[in-house]
Amino acid sequence: MTKINGKILVGIAIHTLCVWSVSAGDYPTVLGIIMGVFLMLNIVGLLLIAADNVRAGCIVFIVGCVGFVPIGLIGLIGARNIMDEMKRQAFSTQTQ
Numbered sequence: 167m168t169k170i171n172g173k174i175l176v177g178i179a180i181h182t183l184c185v186w187s188v189s190a191g192d193y194p195t196v197l198g199i200i201m202g203v204f205l206m207l208n209i210v211g212l213l214l215i216a217a218d219n220v221r222a223g224c225i226v227f228i229v230g231c232v233g234f235v236p237i238g239l240i241g242l243i244g245a246r247n248i249m250d251e252m253k254r255q256a257f258s259t260q261t262q
Contacts, residue, residue, distance in 0.1 A: 170215055171248060174227065177241020178212060181205050181234050204233030208241065215248070224249045 185205050189198040211227030214220075224245040231238035231245070 170212065171244050173244025173247065174212065174215075174241055175244075177231065177234075177238065177244055178205075178208050180237055180240065181208055181230075184234060184237065201233060204230045206230075207233075211245070220248060220252055 181201075182205060185198065185201045188201055207226055207230030209230075211223045211225070211230055214223030214226060217223075227245045228242050231242040234241075
């Protein structure tokens with residue numbers, strides 16, 4: 167099982183704070199809804215990663231991070247690191 171790294175956790179915390187600040191502020195409601203949808207994608211991706219569906223979870227998480235660019239790059243890099251680690255493990259088992 168691949169562990170959820172710190173970059174993903176920091177990314178989802180920052181995304182939650184962004185959605186909260188937009189919804190509490192004097193911004194259009196549509197912006198809060200759109201950011202909320204991207205946050206939900208992040209949560210679904212996080213749950214998929216935790217449920218050992220790592221590849222699909224990372225892809226969903228990366229799609230959720232796109233809505234938060236440039237701050238979403240933190241979570242995007244974390245998800246990409248997990249996918250790279252998964253490829254390295256698969257390669258090392260093939261070569262042995």
